[in-house]
Amino acid sequence: MSVFAEAIAEGLDALVSGSVDVWGVVATSLRVSGAAVAVALVLGVPAGLYLGTRRSATRNALLVLANAGMGLPPVVVGLVTAMLLSRRGPLGALDLLYTRPAMVIAQTVIAVPVVAAVTGAAVASVPFDLRLQARSLGASRWQESLLVLKEARMGLVAAVAAGFGAVISEVGAVMMVGGNLEGSTRVMTTAIVQYTRMGRYGPALALSAVLLALVVAVNAILAQVQRSAERFERS
Protein backbone atom coordinates (compact mmCIF):
# COMPACT_ATOMS: atom_id res chain seq x y z
CA MET A 1 0.00 0.00 0.00
CA SER A 2 3.01 2.26 0.39
CA VAL A 3 2.92 3.05 -3.32
CA PHE A 4 -0.48 4.72 -2.87
CA ALA A 5 0.54 6.59 0.29
CA GLU A 6 3.69 7.89 -1.36
CA ALA A 7 1.82 8.85 -4.53
CA ILE A 8 -0.86 10.72 -2.58
CA ALA A 9 1.78 12.62 -0.60
CA GLU A 10 3.73 13.49 -3.73
CA GLY A 11 0.54 14.43 -5.57
CA LEU A 12 -0.59 16.78 -2.83
CA ASP A 13 2.85 18.37 -2.82
CA ALA A 14 2.71 18.79 -6.61
CA LEU A 15 -0.69 20.50 -6.37
CA VAL A 16 0.31 22.82 -3.54
CA SER A 17 3.98 23.62 -4.18
CA GLY A 18 3.78 23.98 -7.93
CA SER A 19 6.81 21.69 -8.39
CA VAL A 20 4.89 20.21 -11.32
CA ASP A 21 2.90 22.54 -13.63
CA VAL A 22 -0.44 20.88 -12.82
CA TRP A 23 -2.54 24.02 -13.23
CA GLY A 24 -0.92 24.93 -16.56
CA VAL A 25 -1.84 21.47 -17.87
CA VAL A 26 -5.39 21.82 -16.51
CA ALA A 27 -5.73 25.23 -18.22
CA THR A 28 -4.56 23.78 -21.56
CA SER A 29 -7.05 20.92 -21.22
CA LEU A 30 -9.90 23.32 -20.54
CA ARG A 31 -8.92 25.61 -23.42
CA VAL A 32 -8.60 22.79 -25.95
CA SER A 33 -11.67 20.83 -24.87
CA GLY A 34 -13.71 23.99 -24.32
CA ALA A 35 -12.92 25.20 -27.84
CA ALA A 36 -13.68 21.76 -29.28
CA VAL A 37 -17.07 21.62 -27.52
CA ALA A 38 -17.89 25.16 -28.69
CA VAL A 39 -17.12 24.27 -32.31
CA ALA A 40 -18.96 20.97 -31.91
CA LEU A 41 -22.05 22.85 -30.71
CA VAL A 42 -21.93 25.15 -33.74
CA LEU A 43 -21.79 22.12 -36.06
CA GLY A 44 -23.63 19.52 -34.02
CA VAL A 45 -26.73 21.47 -32.94
CA PRO A 46 -27.91 22.27 -36.49
CA ALA A 47 -27.09 18.68 -37.44
CA GLY A 48 -29.11 17.46 -34.44
CA LEU A 49 -31.96 19.74 -35.44
CA TYR A 50 -31.93 18.17 -38.89
CA LEU A 51 -31.80 14.65 -37.45
CA GLY A 52 -34.58 15.34 -34.98
CA THR A 53 -37.05 17.14 -37.22
CA ARG A 54 -36.78 15.61 -40.69
CA ARG A 55 -38.05 12.35 -42.02
CA SER A 56 -36.10 11.13 -45.05
CA ALA A 57 -33.74 8.40 -46.17
CA THR A 58 -30.79 10.84 -45.98
CA ARG A 59 -31.71 11.71 -42.42
CA ASN A 60 -31.94 8.02 -41.50
CA ALA A 61 -28.49 7.38 -42.97
CA LEU A 62 -27.02 10.38 -41.13
CA LEU A 63 -28.63 9.24 -37.88
CA VAL A 64 -26.88 5.88 -38.20
CA LEU A 65 -23.61 7.74 -38.83
CA ALA A 66 -24.11 10.04 -35.83
CA ASN A 67 -24.96 7.14 -33.54
CA ALA A 68 -21.98 5.17 -34.79
CA GLY A 69 -19.84 8.29 -34.43
CA MET A 70 -20.60 8.37 -30.72
CA GLY A 71 -18.46 5.28 -30.39
CA LEU A 72 -15.69 6.56 -32.65
CA PRO A 73 -12.33 5.39 -31.20
CA PRO A 74 -10.23 8.50 -30.41
CA VAL A 75 -7.07 6.81 -31.69
CA VAL A 76 -8.69 6.38 -35.10
CA VAL A 77 -9.70 10.05 -35.10
CA GLY A 78 -6.15 10.92 -34.01
CA LEU A 79 -4.63 8.80 -36.76
CA VAL A 80 -6.77 10.27 -39.54
CA THR A 81 -6.31 13.84 -38.27
CA ALA A 82 -2.55 13.31 -38.00
CA MET A 83 -2.43 11.99 -41.56
CA LEU A 84 -4.49 14.93 -42.83
CA LEU A 85 -2.26 17.46 -41.05
CA SER A 86 1.07 15.75 -41.69
CA ARG A 87 3.51 17.41 -44.07
CA ARG A 88 2.51 15.02 -46.85
CA GLY A 89 -1.20 15.23 -45.99
CA PRO A 90 -3.77 17.35 -47.83
CA LEU A 91 -3.77 19.93 -45.01
CA GLY A 92 -0.01 19.76 -44.40
CA ALA A 93 0.51 23.31 -45.66
CA LEU A 94 -1.38 24.61 -42.64
CA ASP A 95 1.46 23.34 -40.44
CA LEU A 96 -0.91 22.53 -37.59
CA LEU A 97 0.35 19.12 -36.46
CA TYR A 98 1.51 19.15 -32.80
CA THR A 99 -0.33 22.39 -32.09
CA ARG A 100 -3.41 23.13 -29.99
CA PRO A 101 -5.58 23.85 -33.06
CA ALA A 102 -4.79 20.32 -34.25
CA MET A 103 -6.00 18.99 -30.90
CA VAL A 104 -9.15 21.11 -31.15
CA ILE A 105 -9.82 19.71 -34.64
CA ALA A 106 -9.43 16.11 -33.46
CA GLN A 107 -11.59 16.61 -30.39
CA THR A 108 -14.21 18.42 -32.45
CA VAL A 109 -14.45 15.39 -34.71
CA ILE A 110 -15.03 13.26 -31.61
CA ALA A 111 -17.59 15.65 -30.06
CA VAL A 112 -19.72 16.51 -33.13
CA PRO A 113 -21.46 13.13 -33.45
CA VAL A 114 -22.12 13.08 -29.70
CA VAL A 115 -23.63 16.58 -29.71
CA ALA A 116 -25.59 15.89 -32.90
CA ALA A 117 -27.01 12.56 -31.69
CA VAL A 118 -27.99 13.84 -28.23
CA THR A 119 -29.46 17.06 -29.69
CA GLY A 120 -31.31 15.01 -32.31
CA ALA A 121 -32.89 12.81 -29.64
CA ALA A 122 -33.89 15.87 -27.59
CA VAL A 123 -35.34 17.67 -30.59
CA ALA A 124 -37.23 14.57 -31.74
CA SER A 125 -39.01 14.52 -28.39
CA VAL A 126 -40.61 17.92 -29.14
CA PRO A 127 -44.05 17.03 -30.54
CA PHE A 128 -44.67 17.78 -34.20
CA ASP A 129 -47.97 19.43 -33.25
CA LEU A 130 -46.12 21.99 -31.17
CA ARG A 131 -44.12 22.93 -34.26
CA LEU A 132 -47.37 23.08 -36.21
CA GLN A 133 -48.75 25.39 -33.55
CA ALA A 134 -45.77 27.73 -33.99
CA ARG A 135 -46.21 27.63 -37.76
CA SER A 136 -49.90 28.38 -37.39
CA LEU A 137 -49.02 31.54 -35.48
CA GLY A 138 -46.79 32.66 -38.35
CA ALA A 139 -43.38 31.16 -37.52
CA SER A 140 -40.92 30.89 -40.40
CA ARG A 141 -38.85 27.73 -40.65
CA TRP A 142 -35.98 29.49 -38.86
CA GLN A 143 -38.24 30.76 -36.05
CA GLU A 144 -39.76 27.32 -35.72
CA SER A 145 -36.28 25.79 -35.34
CA LEU A 146 -35.38 28.28 -32.63
CA LEU A 147 -38.54 27.41 -30.75
CA VAL A 148 -37.79 23.69 -31.04
CA LEU A 149 -34.30 24.25 -29.60
CA LYS A 150 -35.75 26.32 -26.80
CA GLU A 151 -38.25 23.57 -26.01
CA ALA A 152 -35.45 20.98 -26.10
CA ARG A 153 -33.01 23.05 -24.06
CA MET A 154 -32.66 20.42 -21.33
CA GLY A 155 -31.47 18.07 -24.03
CA LEU A 156 -29.01 20.68 -25.24
CA VAL A 157 -27.51 20.86 -21.75
CA ALA A 158 -27.16 17.08 -21.88
CA ALA A 159 -25.50 17.40 -25.28
CA VAL A 160 -22.93 19.85 -23.87
CA ALA A 161 -22.27 17.54 -20.92
CA ALA A 162 -21.89 14.48 -23.15
CA GLY A 163 -19.65 16.31 -25.63
CA PHE A 164 -17.43 17.73 -22.92
CA GLY A 165 -17.22 14.39 -21.15
CA ALA A 166 -16.22 12.68 -24.38
CA VAL A 167 -13.31 15.03 -25.14
CA ILE A 168 -11.91 16.05 -21.76
CA SER A 169 -11.18 12.43 -20.87
CA GLU A 170 -9.90 11.13 -24.20
CA VAL A 171 -6.20 10.59 -24.63
CA GLY A 172 -5.54 8.86 -27.94
CA ALA A 173 -6.39 11.68 -30.35
CA VAL A 174 -4.69 14.53 -28.44
CA MET A 175 -1.60 12.43 -27.91
CA MET A 176 -1.30 11.68 -31.63
CA VAL A 177 -1.98 15.15 -33.02
CA GLY A 178 -0.72 17.25 -30.09
CA GLY A 179 2.43 15.35 -29.26
CA ASN A 180 2.21 16.01 -25.51
CA LEU A 181 4.69 18.90 -25.69
CA GLU A 182 5.32 20.37 -22.25
CA GLY A 183 4.00 23.90 -21.86
CA SER A 184 2.22 23.75 -25.18
CA THR A 185 0.12 20.71 -26.04
CA ARG A 186 0.30 18.74 -22.82
CA VAL A 187 -3.16 18.17 -21.38
CA MET A 188 -4.30 16.29 -18.33
CA THR A 189 -4.80 12.92 -19.97
CA THR A 190 -1.51 12.93 -21.90
CA ALA A 191 0.33 14.17 -18.80
CA ILE A 192 -1.16 11.32 -16.73
CA VAL A 193 0.10 8.84 -19.34
CA GLN A 194 3.52 10.52 -19.38
CA TYR A 195 3.97 10.56 -15.58
CA THR A 196 2.75 7.00 -15.24
CA ARG A 197 5.28 5.83 -17.83
CA MET A 198 7.99 7.65 -15.87
CA GLY A 199 6.88 5.97 -12.65
CA ARG A 200 5.91 9.33 -11.13
CA TYR A 201 2.58 8.26 -9.73
CA GLY A 202 2.20 11.33 -7.52
CA PRO A 203 1.67 13.96 -10.23
CA ALA A 204 -0.31 11.40 -12.29
CA LEU A 205 -2.62 10.81 -9.35
CA ALA A 206 -2.95 14.55 -8.69
CA LEU A 207 -3.92 15.21 -12.31
CA SER A 208 -6.36 12.28 -12.25
CA ALA A 209 -8.02 13.73 -9.17
CA VAL A 210 -8.31 17.14 -10.83
CA LEU A 211 -9.69 15.53 -14.02
CA LEU A 212 -12.32 13.61 -12.06
CA ALA A 213 -13.23 16.68 -10.02
CA LEU A 214 -13.54 18.72 -13.19
CA VAL A 215 -15.82 16.21 -14.88
CA VAL A 216 -17.98 15.99 -11.77
CA ALA A 217 -18.04 19.79 -11.36
CA VAL A 218 -19.02 20.46 -14.96
CA ASN A 219 -21.81 17.89 -14.78
CA ALA A 220 -22.97 19.25 -11.41
CA ILE A 221 -23.18 22.76 -12.87
CA LEU A 222 -25.11 21.54 -15.91
CA ALA A 223 -27.44 19.48 -13.72
CA GLN A 224 -28.07 22.59 -11.63
CA VAL A 225 -28.89 24.55 -14.79
CA GLN A 226 -31.40 21.83 -15.76
CA ARG A 227 -32.96 21.79 -12.28
CA SER A 228 -33.34 25.57 -12.20
CA ALA A 229 -34.99 25.55 -15.60
CA GLU A 230 -37.32 22.73 -14.54
CA ARG A 231 -38.21 24.55 -11.32
CA PHE A 232 -39.11 27.66 -13.29
CA GLU A 233 -41.20 25.71 -15.79
CA ARG A 234 -43.17 23.96 -13.06
CA SER A 235 -43.58 26.87 -10.65
Place this chain on the structure above:
Amino acid sequence: MSAVLEAIGVRKSFRKQTVLDVERIALERGRTLALLGPSGAGKSTLLAVLGLLERPDAGRVLLDRREVSAGDRDARLHVAAAFQRPWLFKGTVGENVAYGLALRGVAPAERKRRAAEALERVGLGGWQDRSALTLSGGEAQRVALARALAVRPRVLLLDEPLASLDAVEKRRLAREFARVLREDGMTVLWVTHDQDEAALVADDVAVMRDGRIVASGPADEVFFVPQDEWAAGFLGLEAPIEGVVASVEEGVARVACDGADVFAVTDTAVGTRVRLGVRPEDVVLFDAGAEVPASSARNRLRCVVADLEHTGATFRAVLERGGVRLAAKVSKAAVRELGLAPGVEVLAVFKATAVRVAEVSRSGREVSA
Protein backbone atom coordinates in the same frame (compact mmCIF):
# COMPACT_ATOMS: atom_id res chain seq x y z
CA MET B 1 -71.32 38.80 -47.81
CA SER B 2 -67.65 38.63 -48.67
CA ALA B 3 -65.43 35.64 -48.16
CA VAL B 4 -62.18 36.38 -46.33
CA LEU B 5 -60.76 32.90 -46.81
CA GLU B 6 -62.01 30.27 -49.19
CA ALA B 7 -60.92 26.97 -50.62
CA ILE B 8 -62.04 25.88 -54.06
CA GLY B 9 -61.75 22.38 -55.44
CA VAL B 10 -59.24 21.28 -52.81
CA ARG B 11 -58.26 17.63 -52.82
CA LYS B 12 -55.79 15.73 -50.71
CA SER B 13 -54.86 12.07 -50.59
CA PHE B 14 -52.75 10.02 -48.23
CA ARG B 15 -51.43 6.69 -49.45
CA LYS B 16 -53.73 6.82 -52.47
CA GLN B 17 -56.79 7.34 -50.27
CA THR B 18 -58.71 10.56 -50.76
CA VAL B 19 -59.12 12.28 -47.42
CA LEU B 20 -60.30 15.64 -48.72
CA ASP B 21 -62.42 16.53 -51.72
CA VAL B 22 -64.15 19.84 -51.18
CA GLU B 23 -65.81 21.77 -53.95
CA ARG B 24 -65.94 25.06 -52.06
CA ILE B 25 -65.87 26.35 -48.53
CA ALA B 26 -65.86 30.04 -47.68
CA LEU B 27 -65.38 31.86 -44.41
CA GLU B 28 -67.47 35.01 -44.47
CA ARG B 29 -66.22 38.15 -42.77
CA GLY B 30 -67.16 38.38 -39.10
CA ARG B 31 -68.97 35.03 -39.00
CA THR B 32 -68.19 31.76 -37.31
CA LEU B 33 -68.42 28.67 -39.47
CA ALA B 34 -68.62 25.42 -37.53
CA LEU B 35 -67.15 22.52 -39.44
CA LEU B 36 -68.93 19.47 -38.10
CA GLY B 37 -68.33 15.84 -38.79
CA PRO B 38 -67.39 12.52 -37.24
CA SER B 39 -63.77 11.58 -36.54
CA GLY B 40 -61.85 10.93 -39.73
CA ALA B 41 -64.18 13.05 -41.87
CA GLY B 42 -61.31 15.27 -43.02
CA LYS B 43 -62.12 18.32 -40.88
CA SER B 44 -58.61 18.83 -39.53
CA THR B 45 -57.07 18.31 -42.95
CA LEU B 46 -59.35 20.98 -44.37
CA LEU B 47 -58.40 23.29 -41.51
CA ALA B 48 -54.70 22.65 -42.20
CA VAL B 49 -55.22 23.45 -45.88
CA LEU B 50 -57.14 26.65 -45.07
CA GLY B 51 -54.52 27.58 -42.48
CA LEU B 52 -51.79 27.19 -45.13
CA LEU B 53 -50.20 24.52 -42.98
CA GLU B 54 -50.59 21.84 -45.62
CA ARG B 55 -50.56 21.98 -49.39
CA PRO B 56 -53.52 20.39 -51.13
CA ASP B 57 -52.83 18.02 -54.03
CA ALA B 58 -55.20 20.11 -56.12
CA GLY B 59 -57.33 23.21 -55.79
CA ARG B 60 -56.88 26.78 -54.66
CA VAL B 61 -56.96 28.69 -51.39
CA LEU B 62 -57.91 32.35 -51.63
CA LEU B 63 -57.29 34.99 -48.99
CA ASP B 64 -59.22 38.14 -49.83
CA ARG B 65 -59.67 36.66 -53.32
CA ARG B 66 -55.91 36.38 -53.82
CA GLU B 67 -54.54 32.90 -54.36
CA VAL B 68 -52.17 31.93 -51.55
CA SER B 69 -50.18 28.85 -50.63
CA ALA B 70 -48.41 27.24 -47.69
CA GLY B 71 -45.12 28.78 -48.81
CA ASP B 72 -46.59 32.28 -48.65
CA ARG B 73 -45.52 33.44 -45.20
CA ASP B 74 -47.07 36.88 -45.58
CA ALA B 75 -50.41 35.19 -46.09
CA ARG B 76 -49.81 32.87 -43.13
CA LEU B 77 -49.34 35.93 -40.91
CA HIS B 78 -53.04 36.78 -41.47
CA VAL B 79 -54.22 33.46 -40.07
CA ALA B 80 -53.84 32.02 -36.57
CA ALA B 81 -54.89 28.71 -35.12
CA ALA B 82 -55.53 26.96 -31.82
CA PHE B 83 -55.82 23.20 -31.55
CA GLN B 84 -57.43 20.55 -29.37
CA ARG B 85 -54.37 20.49 -27.14
CA PRO B 86 -53.31 24.02 -26.29
CA TRP B 87 -49.63 23.34 -27.08
CA LEU B 88 -48.28 26.00 -24.80
CA PHE B 89 -44.56 26.64 -25.03
CA LYS B 90 -42.18 26.49 -22.07
CA GLY B 91 -42.08 29.83 -20.35
CA THR B 92 -44.60 32.23 -18.88
CA VAL B 93 -48.19 32.77 -19.93
CA GLY B 94 -47.17 36.26 -21.09
CA GLU B 95 -44.37 34.90 -23.29
CA ASN B 96 -46.79 32.43 -24.83
CA VAL B 97 -49.41 35.03 -25.65
CA ALA B 98 -46.77 37.38 -27.04
CA TYR B 99 -45.16 34.66 -29.20
CA GLY B 100 -47.02 35.47 -32.41
CA LEU B 101 -46.37 39.17 -31.87
CA ALA B 102 -42.63 38.54 -31.49
CA LEU B 103 -42.71 36.60 -34.76
CA ARG B 104 -44.19 39.69 -36.39
CA GLY B 105 -41.46 41.95 -35.02
CA VAL B 106 -43.75 43.87 -32.65
CA ALA B 107 -41.71 45.94 -30.15
CA PRO B 108 -41.42 44.41 -26.63
CA ALA B 109 -43.45 47.11 -24.87
CA GLU B 110 -46.28 46.84 -27.39
CA ARG B 111 -46.08 43.04 -27.17
CA LYS B 112 -46.58 43.19 -23.41
CA ARG B 113 -49.51 45.55 -23.75
CA ARG B 114 -51.27 43.46 -26.36
CA ALA B 115 -50.60 40.20 -24.53
CA ALA B 116 -52.12 41.70 -21.36
CA GLU B 117 -55.09 42.91 -23.38
CA ALA B 118 -55.63 39.48 -24.97
CA LEU B 119 -55.43 37.76 -21.59
CA GLU B 120 -57.97 40.22 -20.26
CA ARG B 121 -60.30 39.25 -23.14
CA VAL B 122 -60.25 35.59 -22.14
CA GLY B 123 -60.68 36.26 -18.44
CA LEU B 124 -57.06 35.77 -17.40
CA GLY B 125 -56.06 39.37 -16.73
CA GLY B 126 -52.83 39.59 -14.70
CA TRP B 127 -51.73 36.02 -15.41
CA GLN B 128 -48.70 37.05 -17.51
CA ASP B 129 -45.99 35.92 -15.09
CA ARG B 130 -47.37 32.45 -14.33
CA SER B 131 -45.64 29.42 -15.75
CA ALA B 132 -47.57 28.16 -18.77
CA LEU B 133 -47.02 24.53 -17.82
CA THR B 134 -48.90 24.64 -14.53
CA LEU B 135 -52.32 25.59 -15.89
CA SER B 136 -55.46 23.48 -15.89
CA GLY B 137 -56.90 22.30 -19.22
CA GLY B 138 -59.44 25.12 -19.39
CA GLU B 139 -56.91 27.79 -18.40
CA ALA B 140 -54.42 26.52 -20.94
CA GLN B 141 -57.08 26.60 -23.65
CA ARG B 142 -57.91 30.21 -22.74
CA VAL B 143 -54.21 31.08 -23.05
CA ALA B 144 -54.11 29.35 -26.44
CA LEU B 145 -57.07 31.44 -27.59
CA ALA B 146 -55.49 34.63 -26.21
CA ARG B 147 -52.27 33.77 -28.07
CA ALA B 148 -54.18 33.45 -31.32
CA LEU B 149 -56.29 36.57 -30.68
CA ALA B 150 -53.24 38.67 -29.75
CA VAL B 151 -51.99 38.70 -33.34
CA ARG B 152 -55.37 40.02 -34.50
CA PRO B 153 -55.64 37.59 -37.38
CA ARG B 154 -57.96 38.09 -40.32
CA VAL B 155 -59.08 34.51 -39.79
CA LEU B 156 -59.00 32.38 -36.66
CA LEU B 157 -58.95 28.60 -37.02
CA LEU B 158 -59.96 26.51 -34.03
CA ASP B 159 -59.51 22.76 -34.28
CA GLU B 160 -61.66 21.00 -31.65
CA PRO B 161 -60.56 23.63 -29.10
CA LEU B 162 -62.73 22.23 -26.31
CA ALA B 163 -62.62 18.51 -27.07
CA SER B 164 -60.29 17.63 -24.21
CA LEU B 165 -62.29 19.43 -21.51
CA ASP B 166 -64.98 18.06 -19.23
CA ALA B 167 -68.61 18.71 -20.15
CA VAL B 168 -69.20 21.59 -17.72
CA GLU B 169 -65.98 23.43 -18.60
CA LYS B 170 -66.67 22.77 -22.26
CA ARG B 171 -70.09 24.44 -22.21
CA ARG B 172 -68.79 27.37 -20.16
CA LEU B 173 -65.82 27.99 -22.46
CA ALA B 174 -67.89 27.53 -25.62
CA ARG B 175 -70.21 30.30 -24.46
CA GLU B 176 -67.32 32.54 -23.43
CA PHE B 177 -65.27 31.95 -26.56
CA ALA B 178 -68.33 32.56 -28.76
CA ARG B 179 -68.99 35.84 -26.96
CA VAL B 180 -65.37 37.01 -27.30
CA LEU B 181 -65.21 36.08 -30.98
CA ARG B 182 -68.51 37.82 -31.75
CA GLU B 183 -67.49 40.96 -29.87
CA ASP B 184 -64.22 41.04 -31.80
CA GLY B 185 -66.05 40.53 -35.10
CA MET B 186 -63.64 37.71 -35.83
CA THR B 187 -63.90 35.47 -38.88
CA VAL B 188 -63.67 31.96 -37.48
CA LEU B 189 -63.54 28.35 -38.59
CA TRP B 190 -64.47 26.21 -35.60
CA VAL B 191 -63.91 22.50 -36.14
CA THR B 192 -65.83 20.19 -33.86
CA HIS B 193 -67.55 16.83 -33.80
CA ASP B 194 -69.95 18.08 -31.13
CA GLN B 195 -73.20 19.46 -32.55
CA ASP B 196 -74.23 21.15 -29.29
CA GLU B 197 -70.94 23.04 -29.29
CA ALA B 198 -71.46 23.96 -32.95
CA ALA B 199 -75.00 25.13 -32.26
CA LEU B 200 -73.68 27.34 -29.48
CA VAL B 201 -70.94 29.07 -31.45
CA ALA B 202 -71.84 28.96 -35.13
CA ASP B 203 -73.46 31.39 -37.52
CA ASP B 204 -72.94 28.95 -40.36
CA VAL B 205 -72.40 25.21 -40.40
CA ALA B 206 -70.76 22.81 -42.81
CA VAL B 207 -71.05 19.09 -42.24
CA MET B 208 -68.27 16.83 -43.51
CA ARG B 209 -68.30 13.16 -44.27
CA ASP B 210 -65.55 11.10 -45.92
CA GLY B 211 -63.62 14.20 -46.95
CA ARG B 212 -66.60 15.96 -48.54
CA ILE B 213 -68.94 18.68 -47.39
CA VAL B 214 -72.37 17.08 -47.41
CA ALA B 215 -74.39 19.96 -45.98
CA SER B 216 -73.74 23.64 -45.48
CA GLY B 217 -75.60 26.85 -44.80
CA PRO B 218 -76.78 29.06 -41.98
CA ALA B 219 -76.76 27.16 -38.67
CA ASP B 220 -80.53 27.42 -38.26
CA GLU B 221 -81.13 25.78 -41.59
CA VAL B 222 -78.55 22.99 -41.34
CA PHE B 223 -79.51 22.09 -37.79
CA PHE B 224 -83.23 22.07 -38.45
CA VAL B 225 -83.56 20.66 -41.92
CA PRO B 226 -80.93 18.03 -42.59
CA GLN B 227 -80.18 17.46 -46.24
CA ASP B 228 -80.20 13.69 -46.10
CA GLU B 229 -80.64 10.75 -43.82
CA TRP B 230 -76.96 10.52 -42.88
CA ALA B 231 -76.80 14.23 -41.95
CA ALA B 232 -80.03 13.81 -39.98
CA GLY B 233 -78.60 10.89 -38.03
CA PHE B 234 -75.36 12.75 -37.35
CA LEU B 235 -77.24 15.84 -36.16
CA GLY B 236 -79.52 13.78 -33.92
CA LEU B 237 -82.61 14.39 -36.04
CA GLU B 238 -84.98 12.24 -37.97
CA ALA B 239 -84.76 12.28 -41.75
CA PRO B 240 -86.40 15.41 -43.16
CA ILE B 241 -90.14 15.27 -43.77
CA GLU B 242 -90.95 15.79 -47.42
CA GLY B 243 -94.14 17.41 -48.65
CA VAL B 244 -95.79 19.89 -50.95
CA VAL B 245 -97.14 23.29 -49.92
CA ALA B 246 -100.92 22.88 -50.24
CA SER B 247 -102.03 26.33 -49.12
CA VAL B 248 -100.71 29.48 -47.48
CA GLU B 249 -102.85 31.67 -45.21
CA GLU B 250 -101.47 34.67 -43.35
CA GLY B 251 -97.91 33.42 -43.65
CA VAL B 252 -98.71 29.92 -42.39
CA ALA B 253 -98.40 27.16 -44.94
CA ARG B 254 -100.17 23.83 -44.81
CA VAL B 255 -97.74 21.27 -46.12
CA ALA B 256 -99.24 18.02 -47.30
CA CYS B 257 -96.95 15.23 -46.26
CA ASP B 258 -97.37 11.51 -46.61
CA GLY B 259 -100.09 10.77 -44.08
CA ALA B 260 -100.39 14.13 -42.33
CA ASP B 261 -100.60 17.87 -42.82
CA VAL B 262 -97.94 19.96 -41.13
CA PHE B 263 -98.26 23.71 -40.57
CA ALA B 264 -95.18 25.87 -40.96
CA VAL B 265 -94.45 29.59 -41.02
CA THR B 266 -93.13 30.28 -44.50
CA ASP B 267 -93.92 32.30 -47.60
CA THR B 268 -93.07 29.47 -49.95
CA ALA B 269 -95.42 29.33 -52.94
CA VAL B 270 -98.23 26.82 -53.15
CA GLY B 271 -97.20 23.70 -55.03
CA THR B 272 -93.53 23.92 -54.00
CA ARG B 273 -91.84 20.71 -52.91
CA VAL B 274 -90.25 21.24 -49.52
CA ARG B 275 -88.41 19.46 -46.76
CA LEU B 276 -89.43 20.13 -43.19
CA GLY B 277 -87.37 19.88 -40.04
CA VAL B 278 -88.48 19.95 -36.41
CA ARG B 279 -86.05 19.87 -33.49
CA PRO B 280 -86.84 17.15 -30.91
CA GLU B 281 -86.81 19.73 -28.12
CA ASP B 282 -89.69 21.63 -29.81
CA VAL B 283 -92.06 18.65 -29.75
CA VAL B 284 -94.27 18.19 -26.68
CA LEU B 285 -96.06 14.88 -26.10
CA PHE B 286 -99.49 14.33 -24.58
CA ASP B 287 -101.57 11.29 -23.90
CA ALA B 288 -103.36 10.36 -27.14
CA GLY B 289 -106.80 10.88 -25.57
CA ALA B 290 -105.94 13.96 -23.54
CA GLU B 291 -107.73 17.28 -23.92
CA VAL B 292 -104.89 19.51 -25.04
CA PRO B 293 -105.23 23.08 -23.80
CA ALA B 294 -105.77 25.74 -26.44
CA SER B 295 -102.43 27.19 -27.46
CA SER B 296 -100.66 28.68 -30.43
CA ALA B 297 -99.29 25.27 -31.37
CA ARG B 298 -100.92 24.54 -34.73
CA ASN B 299 -99.49 21.09 -35.21
CA ARG B 300 -101.21 18.30 -33.30
CA LEU B 301 -100.34 14.91 -34.75
CA ARG B 302 -101.56 11.62 -33.39
CA CYS B 303 -98.49 9.38 -33.68
CA VAL B 304 -97.20 5.99 -32.64
CA VAL B 305 -93.96 5.63 -30.70
CA ALA B 306 -91.62 3.72 -32.99
CA ASP B 307 -88.59 3.77 -30.73
CA LEU B 308 -87.58 5.05 -27.30
CA GLU B 309 -83.89 5.68 -26.65
CA HIS B 310 -82.26 6.59 -23.35
CA THR B 311 -79.84 9.46 -24.06
CA GLY B 312 -78.52 10.19 -20.59
CA ALA B 313 -80.58 12.67 -18.63
CA THR B 314 -83.48 12.50 -21.10
CA PHE B 315 -85.15 10.12 -23.54
CA ARG B 316 -85.57 10.46 -27.27
CA ALA B 317 -88.83 9.18 -28.63
CA VAL B 318 -89.12 8.49 -32.34
CA LEU B 319 -92.71 9.00 -33.54
CA GLU B 320 -94.39 7.87 -36.72
CA ARG B 321 -97.50 8.88 -38.53
CA GLY B 322 -97.76 7.57 -42.05
CA GLY B 323 -94.60 8.70 -43.82
CA VAL B 324 -93.91 11.39 -41.23
CA ARG B 325 -91.22 10.62 -38.66
CA LEU B 326 -90.52 12.98 -35.80
CA ALA B 327 -88.33 12.85 -32.74
CA ALA B 328 -89.22 14.28 -29.36
CA LYS B 329 -86.99 14.92 -26.38
CA VAL B 330 -88.80 13.82 -23.23
CA SER B 331 -87.95 13.73 -19.57
CA LYS B 332 -87.82 10.57 -17.51
CA ALA B 333 -90.92 11.72 -15.62
CA ALA B 334 -92.84 12.24 -18.87
CA VAL B 335 -91.89 8.76 -20.08
CA ARG B 336 -93.30 7.33 -16.88
CA GLU B 337 -96.41 9.50 -16.87
CA LEU B 338 -97.33 8.81 -20.51
CA GLY B 339 -96.28 5.19 -20.28
CA LEU B 340 -94.12 5.70 -23.33
CA ALA B 341 -92.97 2.55 -25.04
CA PRO B 342 -92.79 1.38 -28.64
CA GLY B 343 -96.31 0.95 -30.04
CA VAL B 344 -97.97 3.44 -27.66
CA GLU B 345 -100.08 6.16 -29.28
CA VAL B 346 -99.39 9.77 -28.29
CA LEU B 347 -100.27 13.27 -29.41
CA ALA B 348 -97.29 15.27 -30.67
CA VAL B 349 -97.76 19.03 -30.42
CA PHE B 350 -95.44 21.64 -31.92
CA LYS B 351 -95.69 25.19 -33.16
CA ALA B 352 -95.75 26.21 -36.79
CA THR B 353 -92.79 28.49 -36.01
CA ALA B 354 -90.80 25.44 -34.85
CA VAL B 355 -91.02 23.92 -38.31
CA ARG B 356 -88.13 24.90 -40.60
CA VAL B 357 -88.74 24.76 -44.31
CA ALA B 358 -86.29 24.24 -47.14
CA GLU B 359 -87.35 24.21 -50.75
CA VAL B 360 -86.20 21.32 -52.84
CA SER B 361 -84.89 22.45 -56.19
CA ARG B 362 -85.53 20.45 -59.35
CA SER B 363 -82.05 18.93 -59.08
CA GLY B 364 -83.03 17.58 -55.68
CA ARG B 365 -80.63 19.93 -53.85
CA GLU B 366 -81.95 22.00 -51.05
CA VAL B 367 -82.12 25.75 -51.25
CA SER B 368 -82.81 28.23 -48.52
CA ALA B 369 -86.48 29.04 -48.01
